[in-house]
Amino acid sequence: MRPLPELTPENTAFWTGGADGKLMIAFCADCNHAIHPPQLICPKCWSEAVESRPVPGTGTVYTYTVNHQPWAPGMQVPFTLAVVDLDGAPGVRVTAEVVGTDPESVAIGQTMRISFANIEDIWFPQWEKAQ
Structure with missing residues (x-):
């Protein structure tokens, strides 16, 4: 059983955007700074005009780890x-499980795309190799 995050005003869009197939990231409406993890105030310009926007849901592996130890x-x-x-x-970097591929086949620099795993009202981001 995966623990579920507490939904707050600043993080709800991130954890529920997957219902619409969208990865939602907070941005400052004043200076356009991307904010993750989401916050109510922009850490760059201190504006309170923070809004969630969909991003393409793709990116590049910065680093990774293969876990062999069952934690639970x-x-x-x-x-x-x-x-x-x-x-x-x-x-912005998002850490998530890689699915749909051999765990040992992930490499730094690979292009990934987002998918989601739904548990109750939460849509957990997951990475898949982009084709």
């Missing part, structure tokens, strides 16, 4: 977690 009873291993530099959101 029943956890399937091995699995890969990748940190991906997002297209359309400069400076």
